[in-house]
Amino acid sequence: xxxxxxxxxAIILIGINSLPGIQAVRLFSRRNVPVIGLTDDLRHPYSRxxxxxxxxxxxxxxxxWVHQLVxxxxxxxxRPLLLPCQDMPVLHLSRHRDLLAPHYRxxxxxxxxxxxxxxxxxxxxxxxxxxxxSPRTVYLREAADVETAVRTLPFPCLLKPSTRNAAWQQxxxxxxxxxxDPESLRRExxxxxxxxxxxxxxxxxxxPETGLYSVNCLFDRHCNPQATFVARKIRQWxx
Numbered sequence: 001x002x003x004x005x006x007x008x009x010a011i012i013l014i015g016i017n018s019l020p021g022i023q024a025v026r027l028f029s030r031r032n033v034p035v036i037g038l039t040d041d042l043r044h045p046y047s048r049x050x051x052x053x054x055x056x057x058x059x060x061x062x063x064x065w066v067h068q069l070v071x072x073x074x075x076x077x078x079r080p081l082l083l084p085c086q087d088m089p090v091l092h093l094s095r096h097r098d099l100l101a102p103h104y105r106x107x108x109x110x111x112x113x114x115x116x117x118x119x120x121x122x123x124x125x126x127x128x129x130x131x132x133x134s135p136r137t138v139y140l141r142e143a144a145d146v147e148t149a150v151r152t153l154p155f156p157c158l159l160k161p162s163t164r165n166a167a168w169q170q171x172x173x174x175x176x177x178x179x180x181d182p183e184s185l186r187r188e189x190x191x192x193x194x195x196x197x198x199x200x201x202x203x204x205x206x207x208p209e210t211g212l213y214s215v216n217c218l219f220d221r222h223c224n225p226q227a228t229f230v231a232r233k234i235r236q237w238x239x
Contacts, residue, residue: 017046040060060086135203140193160177162197165196167196
């Protein structure tokens with residue numbers, strides 16, 4: 001599909017088969033902004049939306065979409081804006097920013113900042129360094145670390161990957177695994193240890209999901225807030 005060169009530059013949403021993705025499709029479409037959607041599952045209900053000008057199947061969980069967009073660039077008008085809708089596309093956009101920048105626009109922090117935010121062990125390390133309270137955490141890089149977690153953490157605790165990559169998602173759709181007792185932790189570690197470069201065992205903070213608040217901010221390069229949004233979770237999907 002070749003667009004006329006006078007056409008309005010589009011926004012390319014990477015990962016429309018996600019809740020943030022389909023929300024973004026609807027928001028931009030209602031404002032008459034042309035949207036091109038990338039998905040790794042054309043059969044997903046969100047990938048069947050009629051609000052995109054074009055829906056393209058791409059390797060969204062990996063980095064295949066990067067090279068696909070570079071090949072597509074000559075047929076697109078202007079410099080489209082890239083908006084990743086999931087963690088892994090953010091990571092790969094950051095790592096390949098020099099390759100994509102001549103063809104597309106995007107807004108990202110420095111490479112080291114992106115890596116810190118996406119990799120959970122780096123993120124918790126930053127929180128500890130800055131004195132920000134966070135749940136008790138043990139990084140499981142080898143079997144001996146599991147016994148450290150057994151001695152250190154209260155049960156139930158949770159198990160999750162440092163980065164929820166394709167290998168993890170092939171085993172489970174869950175973001176975290178609830179671990180009721182030490183034997184369950186030993187068993188689940190063996191099951192998931194090859195699905196991430198680092199597994200994380202962490203204190204389970206009791207309470208309803210309605211107790212989760214977030215503050216989302218967009219700052220310019222001078223640290224002036226350009227947009228802020230405070231949210232309270234009222235429901236979770238999938239549960």
